[in-house]
Amino acid sequence: MTVPAGASAKVILSVNGARHQVTVEPRVTLLDALRDRIGLTGTKKGCDRGECGACTVLVDGERIKSCLTLAVMRQGSEITTVEGLARDGELHPVQEAFIRHDAFQCGACTPGQIMSAVACIAEGHAGSDEEIREWMSGNICRCAAYQNIVAAVRDAGREMRG
Known part of the structure; x- marks a missing residue:
């Protein structure tokens, strides 16, 4: 996805089984998109440099530090946050x-x-x-x-x- 500098992009993120369309600048991290655009605040911002792991989520089943990846790069991926672990009212x-x-x-x-x-x-x-x-x-x-x-x-x- 090529987006001119300063422009915004519409991205569809699949998070915890639900699709969310968000408009973000290309430089917005997945962490910030989850917290600020989608409202899932379970994923925490710690160091914002990938050193602490507080922002760890699963993307297509693999753990990543969401502060180190851009939201626009995760379109088409299945993202799981801590809010998505419980099923039918039962904790993971x-x-x-x-x-x-x-x-x-x-x-x-x-x-x-x-x-x-x-x-x-x-x-x-x-x-x-x-x-x-x-x-x-x-x-x-x-x-x-x-x-x-x-x-x-x-x-x-x-x-x-x-």
């Missing part, structure tokens, strides 16, 4: 595990941690605490709830594998 197993293991304190990183955990488990990287730590290392928790986060991912991974 990772969300339940985070509650069960008290894997959050201030909550700023929690949505990104949960989205990264969902991907970590789906990718098959929840076999040991060391593996979980390695594959979750792109998500920072400033409150240092790491032990509880690892326990929640381990527990949810076991539950989801059956």
